[in-house]
Amino acid sequence: MLNSNYLLVLFAFPFLATLIVSMVRGRGQAVTWVSIALALGYFIVVLLGLTVTELRYEATWFLPLGLKYGLYLDSYAYYLILLSSFLTLLALFYSRGVVEKKITAYHALFHALQATVVACLLCDDLVFFYVFWEAMLIPMYFIIGVWGGQRRLYATMKFFLYTFAGSLFMLLGLIAVYIYYYKATGVWTASFQTLMEYFQTNPMPVTVQSWIFLTFVLSFAIKVPLFPFHTWLPDAHVEAPTAGSVILAGILLKMGTYGLMRFAVPLFPEAAQAFAGPLCFLSVVGIILGALVAWQQTDIKKLIAYSSVSHLGFVTLGIFMMTETGWNGAYLQMINHGISTGALFLLVGFLYDQRHTRDISAYGGLAKILPMFTLILVVMTLSSVALPGTNGFVGEFLILLGSFQSNTASWIWVVLASVGVILGVIYMLHMIQKLCYGKPSKPEVETMTDLTWKEWVLYSPLVALVFFMGIYPIWFLGPIQEKTAGIFATIAPFLAK
Amino acid sequence: MEEQSHLQCIAALAVLLPLVGSALWFSLGKKFGEKFVSIGAVSFLALSFACIAYIFFTATLPLRINFFQWLPLGTSSVSFAFLFDPLSLALSMVVTGVGTLIHLYATGYMHGDAGFGRFFSYLNLFVFSMLMLTLSDSLPGLFLGWEGVGLCSYLLISFWFTDEANASAGKKAFIVNRVGDFGFLLAMFCIFKVFGALSIPEILQTVQAGNFSGDDLFWTRLACFGLVLGAAGKSAQIPLYVWLPDAMAGPTPVSALIHAATMVTAGVYLCCRMQPLFLLHLDVLNVIAYMGAITAFFAATIAIFQNDIKKVLAYSTISQLGYMFLAVGLGAPVAAYFHLITHAFFKALLFLGAGSVIHGLHHEQDMRHMGGLRTKMPITFWCMTIGVLAIAGVPPLSGFVSKDEILHNVWGNHDWTLVALAFTTAFMTAFYMGRLWIMTFFGKFRGHHEAHESPWTMTSVLVILAAASALAGILNWPHLWGGSETLGTYLSTVVQALIHHAEDPAHALQSSLTLAVVSSLVGLAGLTIAYFRYRNFSGEEFSSPAFRPFQNKYYIDELYDAIVVKNLRMFGKFLWKVVDGFVLDGVLNGSAALASRTSTYLRQLQTGLMQQYALWIWIGFLILLLGAWTGRS
Amino acid sequence: MFEKLIQDSMTALPMLHWPILACLVLVVNLFGRGGPQFYLGFVALGLIASLSWDIAIFNNELRETVFSGGVVWDSYAQVFTIIAKAMVLVVTLTVFPVAGLQTKFFKSAFDQTAEFLVCLLLSGMGVSILASAADLTSLFLGLEIMSIGLYCLCGFYRADVRSTESGFKYLMIGAFSTAIFLYGVAFIYGATGETSYALIAQKMTTLAGDPLVKLGVLFTLAGLAFKLAFVPFHLNTADVYEGAPTPVTGYLATIVKVGVLAASLRLLWGVLESVSGMWISSWIALCALSIVIGNVVALQQRTMKKLLAFSSISHAGFMGLGLLVSNPQSGDVFPLMSYIIVYSAMSLGLFALLTYLENGEKPLLIEDLRGLVRKKVWVSLALGIFIFGLAGIPPFAGFMIKFWIFQALIEQGYWTAAWIGVLGSLLGAAYYLKVLMTIFISEEEGSLISYAPPRDPILSLRLVVIAATLLTLLGGVRPQLYAHWIFSTLALK
Amino acid sequence: MSAPIAYVLFLSFAVFCFGACGFLIRKNALSLLICLELMLSGVNMAFVGFSRLHQNEGGNVLYFLVITVAACESAIGLALILNFFRLKKSVRLDEARALEG
Structure with a gap:
């Protein structure tokens, strides 16, 4: 069953789901259950492909100038699709009772978001990767825009335009590669695989390679977000509805790092080598800034948003230091961040639905009133603080250990990044103390109800994943290691010895 | 170092019993009441002590028991494995022995406390982490125990969390321990850079056998300093001792077990364990x-x-x-x-x-x-x-x-x-x-x-x-x-x-x-x-007044607060308000404002008067002419 | 000697369909007392017939100079005539609901539906002549026929001072620019002594540096630039678009630009290729300016039509770049053609919706569209798709057409133009998003919510909107709906 | 003997410029139409001059076409001005500001 038209099913299913959900008439409940069923169905379909290593689907549709709908699935793309389908399922299940207005549109948009993300991950053609890379913004634009908080107009506008501006530069870089290949070989194709094989034997001159690499990095850096380009993230997260934040943090941010690992570094290894130093500096600044600023926040969602800046700073550090272990750790940390931050946003959403405020000082003493909630919150905090035994540690340890051995950039960055480990504890425990310990700051807090079975269905898989991947990451790292080894085999000749 | 299967399951039993126990007391503590929890906790500890004692007396040391692979590190890999040798066994005997006694004591001391089950769950979790620390064969395994005990000391110090002071004492302990762990992490990276492996017996063998180039010696020296920082953090030595006095906020059995008998000695154990490296x-x-x-x-x-x-x-x-x-x-x-x-x-x-x-x-x-x-x-x-x-x-x-x-x-x-x-x-x-x-x-x-x-x-x-x-x-x-x-x-x-x-x-x-x-x-x-x-x-x-500085502990806490904490908080505010708010957002909103200002300015050209449009056509045309003529544009 | 004339008109029959249909309408109008619906239906059917006729007899290899050298009837001219007819058909279908209105405003304006249609058809004829002109005279004639038809159309609402003023302004500035254009033609004629393209092209190879030629080329360029509404010449566009009736604005924004582009493609690349050094850098400057300034000024626009006016200026800039990169000899005009087709579809669709939404008396402000999605879901969905298309945001066709242009620009090394195009489409996205925000996201109620247009959008308008949305959606994902066809047909041998 | 082409060109350019400047300055709509005619006549002079220079009739043909087109334009222009007068009771161009903004 696992052949190329499985890929087609993987590609087409979410698009179909979007259509079906938008067609459903009738009261809100029907739409919700249909959409959750479809999300579950897709999650199972994705699970079927667990053993896949590499699948390719040749396109039948001819397009002018050599563009074609090639689909390509490898373990890098596969695990992100798994994470995306899993988080979408959780997000939709969470927003059952929460969303009242325009439910059909809400669910249709989430399925559309998933469809574009999966399409983007599966595209083998650079141009159609770009098309779906931009298309991802539209559903998110509406999700934040229609169901967001007070300043949603400013936030969603800033989110869309910032990412759109960055990716337009990538468009020119992408076309430059596409035409460079045409001029060199006379063949019109933007298929990533053929480009990779070609550039492996006769790479572009470093000057050309550098500026194209920079356009790619600019676009991906905005999405990640890397240090100077991160100011859209706190606004987007604070204004987005809870389910929107879960998907935004869980999946959309990972597209940036996925892009770096899949396209930017393998295509332009020498340029990546040349710019490794400054980019590592930016990552380290992102780690420290993210942690310190998160410490000052009074809005919980903003705190978690800045913590994402800090966590993804580790991932980009792992990528730009260009070592195999570093890359394995970076990829694992992407998935971990998706799980832990997604869970944190769900927890904040749980609080927000009862108290309708995100101000951290409005809570207090939750440990006594909501013991189960505090347990889940502490477990997720430990995962994001990288306590050994949780998944966060495995990711961070591999990144830092791997990067320390690299000779592309100096080991001082890794030492500074490890300082981030300390800062991480400071702001996370600050949050836990303000939320859970001490006396409840307001009488209403007393009347809050603890987790019910609905929440347990949501959180127990996440908690299980946190510990399972913390203790036994091999089941997951095995295929990733092969893929990384493959990439490093191609770019090894260009790396400094 | 042959591996008998029955020894393997005994070792696993010794370590995992407290972990299972901790999960039990946490979940069932409320339902089954104090009697069940106290008997259960003490017996689980005693059983674990018996296993350790059995291995202590019967096994031929050093005994290495391997479970499954944990971290793939490219060339080598780290797996969950126990190393029973004199050093680790002696300390584990102390841990489980004194631990059992303190558990017994605690059943009396904590009688009537609301979080009775929760207390014993944390205490059992602590013993599990301490055993991981002493028995594990690889440095990351040791680090798992290292931070595990840090977590448990955090949970136990802020056990009576309704009082804000206890919570911040626990937080302070965990953060200062984390500073030490930073050193430990750094040491592990340096060691991996030199030895290419993180399993303690391998490292110590290459240390005894190997001769080291100048570069390697730099890394091993850095590793030693890292280990010293780690040990200082965990065993409350000069720079990082401030957390221990505040840790007294926790219940007394906790102070006895963790902050006197076992956890704080982890630093000493580490230095003894890695002694051949220090001898370099x-x-x-x-x-x-x-x-x-x-x-x-x-x-x-x-x-x-x-x-x-x-x-x-x-x-x-x-x-x-x-x-x-x-x-x-x-x-x-x-x-x-x-x-x-x-x-x-x-x-x-x-x-x-x-x-x-x-x-x-x-x-x-x-x-x-x-x-x-x-x-x-x-x-x-x-x-x-x-x-x-x-x-x-x-x-x-x-x-x-x-x-x-x-x-x-x-x-x-x-x-x-x-x-x-x-x-x-x-x-x-x-x-x-x-x-x-x-x-x-x-x-x-x-x-x-x-x-x-x-x-x-x-x-x-x-x-x-x-x-x-x-x-x-x-x-x-x-x-x-x-x-x-x-x-x-x-x-x-x-x-x-x-x-x-x-x-x-x-x-x-x-x-x-x-x-x-x-x-x-x-x-x-x-x-x-x-x-x-x-x-x-x-x-x-x-x-x-001459004794004032002594009574106030040389104002060290206030000093740390003033130098480190206040500056970090100010730096955080600076980063948030100035770097993010003013510079980065300023550039963003500035360019948007620039675009809309120019657009309002250009819109004024639309006066509705037709002649002005014709005038602009002429001006545009002349510019075109000049540009073409001079061949520049 | 009439045989040659009859034979020529047989070959170039598609072009003659316009006048024939126009005369038929006049004759019918003389006798019959049919209402506006009748005439519109009559013209629509006529156009459909002539369209199917043209497509049937479409002949790729045909290349004949007819009417004694005035016009060359090749695949290129046939394609543009077909496009022009399709667009005029769309405009007539858009006019359907407006014409049928009984409200005070429209009734007085549209009692001469026949005259309206005649002007429309003759203006369409101007476009076909432009596309197939092979002589300076027929170029001038085509330009004037198209423009004169338009002057009447713009000023068609006699009772409304805005429409009269728009027609008047368009005429005055148009005539002024035609004078400049003619002066250019005069100089070219003066320098070469010839008026037919082929001969001029031969002469041009020898007159590389001649100042007279340079002056002539620049004057002609200025005239064409005004018609395409490039930036220095764009100022009256906003007023004309605002004042003119909405279907006519749609016509102005699309077909006029298509016709002039066809003419300038033939003129610039066919005739003035050897002296291209003179006009290429000016042309790039014009296009770049119009893309950036067109989008910048659009940022602060209040009314919908003015916003679309400036967005059409920036799209004209992109089409100019498309023309720059196309090379008629080798048939490589795909970027330009795909841009023309998709852009026209989107604009006409959008103007059709505006016609439906507008309530005639006062200009349609963006504020009026606020929160439209709550009341008219399908209309706002279509509006959203068109706006996303115009903004050039992927997966819609609007992005693909921009992609082909960027790709061709970079392939031929016009880096500055590419970078400016990128900046322009970013600015464009800004104001399109603002419009989308008012339609979909804002909570308040725009005036249009309460104004329920008296008639449900009848069949014609729905047809137009659905066709345009389909093209916008699928155009990007499967461009070979039109790509393949364009590629093969347009080899100008 | 025929006047050298430069004189004819100079004259035509002068007439063209008068027309253009008149177009920019005059405030009355009707005078605008006159200025337009002036510009077109300047162009015609150039056409006839060049046709004489090259001894072929291309320029003359264009001369006639330009005249006819100018006539059509002024016809429609007058119609529009009439309509404008009917609505605004004045032909001063400063009145025509309804489409501002």
């Missing part, structure tokens, strides 16, 4: 020695002026740990290890005694409100007396033997500053322990509540510990005094001592005897002075 860099050993000595002296000076009984014991623990690091620094790991074991016994005894006093006086911790308890709490009094005498270094108790051996090594080293520090600290230790002893048990009763003796569960533990701390000395009775140094021989396979100088046997016996007499005289002197000073203690003392 003697200057690092020297640093450890001086760190230990200064910490010992510094902590002792503060302990004298504390009025809270648990704070006195906390600073005394820091001081005794200083001694252990001094011994390790001088290349006498056996002495350090011996002192570690004896200290575990008598410090646990002192803490539990203090706990029973506090329990009796309904949570009264200030010594100035105690006094004359020897008649009301006889058993606690007699056990505490043995503890005080042991720690003061009065022969023939265990404290005297282990401390004397350290002093012997210090004397042998001929480094006079260290000797001076060691001996004055010995005197001060005796003085403040005497002060504690007399203020609580002699003179008239200054408290409010009616004191009563603790229940049998607590006092029985006190008696056992009293016996242990009295007789522990025979464990490593020096050869010179006719002893068999069982611990020394037992550990000799793993660590070796640095012989400073060869002495002829006759002279050695004579000097060690004189040394023993001198150290015991110092101890007795401290006690008698304390006795005469506090015999009829009225209530206040050290009122003159």
